[in-house]
Amino acid sequence: MSNDIKQESSASKGRFYLEKEGKAVAEMTYSVAGSHKIIIDHTEVNDSLRGQGIGEKLLKTLIEYVRSEDIKVIPLCPFAKAKIQENKEYQDVLV
Template sequence: MAIIQKPGWFYYMENDERLGEVSYLKEENGTVLALSHTYVDPSLRGQNIAQQLVDAVCDLARSEGKKVKPDCRYAAVLFKRFSEKYADVALEPGDNADSCPIN
C-alpha cells in the first residue's frame, strides 16, 4: 500500500494499480485546499482508505499553514463526524458538498 501525492491529488496504490484517490483545488490565492472528489474501489471500501486520503490532504494543509474546505460530501461528513480531529484545518463545506456522491 502506498499513498502517492501529485499536484492536486493523492492516490492510493496497491500492486501498481490506482485503487483510490482524492482531488483538491487550490482556492483563496492558494491558502485553501478544497476537497472536490473522493473515490475508493468498491473492493477496498470499509477499510478507511478514503479517510486516509483525506487525512493526507489535511496533513499537507497543516504543514503549509492552509485550511481545507470539504466540498466533497464524503469529506463534509467526515469533518462533521470527527470535528475535533479536523478542527484546526476545517472550513465550512462549499455549495458543491451536497452534489458530490459518497464513493
C-alpha cells in the same frame, strides 16, 4: 498491496491517491483556491477496498499535509465534509 498514499499536484489541482499494480485504486482530489486554500472535490475508493478505512486514510494524509503547509480547506466532497464534521480534531483546517 502497499498502503503508501502518494500525492501529486499542479498549480491548480492535486490529489492524494493509493496505487495497486500501477493503477490508482483510491483517490481524494482537490482544487487550489488561492495560495493558502484548497477545495476537496471528490473521494473515490475502488469497490474491492471499501470498508477498509482507505477514504479516511486519504483524508488524514491530506489533513496532515495542509497543516504542515498552513493551508485551509473547503470540503465540497460529501465524504470529506462529513468526516471533518464528525472529527473535531480536523476542524482547525476549515476556512
